[in-house]
Amino acid sequence: MTRAATIFAEATPSGAGALAVIRISGPQARQTLGRLGASVPEPRKAALRHLKGEDGQTLDHALVLFFPGPNSYTGEDVVELHVHGGRAVRRAVLGALASMPGVTPAEPGAFTRRAFEAGRLDLTQAEAVADLVAAETEAQRRQALRQLDGGLSARSEAWREVVLGVLADMEAHLDFSDEAEVEASSPAVADPLTRLLGEITEELAAGHRGERIREGIEVAVVGPPNAGKSSLVNALARREVAIVADSPGTTRDVIEVSLDLGGFAITLCDTAGLRETTDTVEKEGVRRALDRAAAADLSVMVLSGPEIGELSADLERHAAAADLVLVNKVDLLERVPAVVAGQPAIPVSVRSGKGLDRFEEVLAQTVAARYADTVVAAPVTRLRHRDALEQAASALARALGGDMATAPELVTEDVRLAARHLGRIAGRVDVEDVLDRIFSGFCIGK
Amino acid sequence: MAVLWDVIVIGGGHAGCEAGAAAARHGARTLLITHSWNDVGALSCNPAIGGLGKGHLVREVDALDGLMGRAIDQAGIQFRVLNRSKGPAVQGPRAQADRGLYRSAMRRLLAEQSNLTVMEEAVVGLRRSGEGAITGVCLSDGRELKAGAVVLTAGTFLRGVMHVGDKAEPGGRLGDPAADHLGRSLAALKLPMGRLKTGTPARLDGRTIDYRGLAAQSGDEPSEPFSYLPGTLGGQAQVACHITHTTPSTHALIRANLVRSALYGGAISGIGPRYCPSIEDKVVKFPDRERHQVFLEPEGLDDPTVYPNGVSTSLPADVQTAFLRTLPGLEKVEVLRPGYAIEYDMVDPRALRPSLEVRQVPGLFLAGQVIGTTGYEEAAGLGLVAGLNAARRVGDSPPWVPRRTESYLGVMIDDLVTRGVDEPYRMFTSRAEYRLHLRADNADRRLTALGVELGVVGSERARVTADKVAAVEALTRLLSNRNLTPSEARQAGFVVNDDGQRRDGLTLLGLPEARWEEVVRAWPDLAPTPRVLTEVVRTDARYRGYLARQESDIRAYERDEALALPDSLDYSQVGSLSTELRTKLSAARPATLGAAARLPGMTPAALTALLRYVKKGRAA
Incomplete structure (x- = not known):
């Protein structure tokens, strides 16, 4: 007879904190409390308990919660121990658990996997939990929460229903054409399919923004040499909590720093200076800087105040195309122009720090204006989802390009494929393939 | 004194005829018992064979050297291909039959079949060994006949009740008695049963x-x-x-x-x-x-x-x-x-293995309406598989389980044994996810060579099909080795863009509007190619892109099918399954993970649990 092992892990990060939560799930979850010398509290009510080691010594005074299965997160009996966060206490309690027979430390993602297997979560929800735990900014957290509510799977299921409805008409046309009860003419499928393709295409566009929120919105900082690009990036990195320390790019011409700005994860990329040059190495640097600006989600043009009057035509053009124009070194100017290259200029002195607040505010507003809707809509944030939607969209596009009069079976085939791909989002097919990838992306104890 | 047969087939309807003939073709000493030789081969409902999905089944039965296709060809008085305007994958051959001609054609085919004996008798019971395996049948005169395997094709005769308005009388077909004794014997096996109804016009x-x-x-x-x-x-x-x-x-x-x-x-x-x-x-x-x-x-x-x-x-x-x-x-x-x-009783097909053998009664195979299908063609297909597998069991060969990727037979059997039925099961082309591949025009290329391997196809058909397969391959190769510039192609009448791309003959023939006439205009030496070849090659060419796209689907399918779920699997021991799914799984006993995935209401979570249990549970 096989029984799932009882697993445990810290549900809180392993660094020191005031409290640490240890979660235990499995058939023996109740018994572990007894072995720790504590009685089982009323379900879902927090109770204070003294946890004791094998030798009877008190390990900690802990807040204890009991969630009986199947209505728990994992579908099994779950016990939560809220212990004091010190390293010694945590180690003692974890050690006591590990020494119990039939109780083992959890593999990464094991809790969520159990929840998924118990039917408590569908695939997108399981992925959302991973995102929620990994969420470092407010926008990421809200997006993950939305997805945990089943936003994406609900929509893809709704689409699938539409496709299945159309498909039913098409199949009837094929399978019952010899019966007078079925309309002799081709079913009207173009309209609903066109509408659906439009919605999916829209979702994919929004999805790109959703991925940015998950992975960080990229802001390229471009400008002529010595305009103060690096100083700006460094100054912002010092003022804000940098999520990731400076990491040099593959070449020295792109430097990145990630920070949390107004709840959004933002990656600032410093780029090589833009100027006309004949030096081939430098030319390459300029080309890369421009590529980077084009590939980034937003671009900020940094210009040097003292040189503002003598911009080259190229620089004018780049500035006009940028999302924001920042004029640095305004402390060296007598008069700051309000408009540069047709864009409102943001005056800043990186050296004195003057105007940085204002710049951050404008940048945050620009980001929010572009991405706030996306957060609410819980879009396609995973490559897996996007792949399925893209496949569904291209199947629909093929179907719409087909000829229902002469080759209805081929048009129908593409609509069938679209339904399958939409079904993949909530994990209706290809389950085994995606599972390992999803669950290996987890850290312990969610 | 008991006579020993390899396979006994009970019933002379469409399932019984194919079962008897298939077992006999496989070399089993086969006895077909019918209560009325006169009614063997009767078309008891509408006088027609084939149609959409059904015509596909008849072609598959024929590709495995079954009888139905030849019988209807003999007896047809109006042949029509349905959906002719709609593309080869959804076209189905259909024919009106002369009832009398069909019956004599079928009886002649049975009479010509070596290894097959037909007996007019009523079977009143099944005999089993102490372990529960089938050992033979009892006849109404008290005789017992021993057999290595029995195929039961009872049609609608189990507790059959006929209704004409407010009058009801027992019977399986107008003028025939219901098979009540046999019904009781089957009831003693305690198989899960269901009740269905069907009707017929004046x-x-x-x-x-x-x-x-x-x-x-x-x-x-x-x-x-x-x-x-x-x-x-x-x-x-x-x-x-x-x-x-x-x-x-x-x-x-x-x-x-x-x-x-x-x-x-x-x-x-x-x-x-x-x-x-x-x-x-x-x-x-x-x-x-x-x-x-x-x-x-x-x-x-x-x-x-x-x-x-x-x-x-x-x-x-x-x-x-x-x-x-x-x-x-x-x-x-x-x-x-x-x-x-x-109204009649049926055995819940989920009580069967995909070989059509009753899980609880080794050696007993069921086919036709008795397991919830409707239609002559469905019955014939199931009969052929049941008869073949009965014979293979007697010969200690593994059963043949047709796959969904390879035939409508596979689609039908998988649907029946994993999902069960809640209304009489009829074949539709939309049931086949690999419909573009499973066509009425290529059943021989899909199945005949396999049938030769399985030992159910005679030498004449083996040769005819091998020749055709070789000819199709040769023509395909020849066409892919020839090519035309856009202007040459247009001169021949093909509709192509003037893009400077040379296109090979197969690509050109696969264009939506292309016909063989254009090919002949471009390469006059191909004029004498027989139409039966040009049509199948054109269809292959036309579907080529779609079939290639389907291949990854088919691979994923076969991977799931490769993961067998043990017949003895105790679903109450699989963690994290809802009670509802547990009941469903225990009833259907899917043979593979793929079959489990096709159960209605199955969730990815439950599949994962099953997968996990099976993968590590083997050791536990």
């Missing part, structure tokens, strides 16, 4: 029908045979069907008499097929329709009987005559036999 005297003013529907010219073997067509005259329709007064009459219908009077509890409603159903469920089409199908060249397709009914006989006379052309019609509804 039979009309064609001499009293006025065909003037009715639209006629003729067959294709020339007739396209079902069988892949050459020279199977009977060559008799071809006839037309006629089309009439119900009228508002028909509907009024039916409505006024609904309480006297067995169906609406509450006498019937079995579940009928949604796709084959009685005229009472049509009138009640579609009150806005002013007319329903009715096909008048002749039952034979020398037989005045006409089958009015579309008005099956369980109304009392007098009401049937009255409402039929409200149809144009039928004003003076005489009814030869009233229509009736029949």
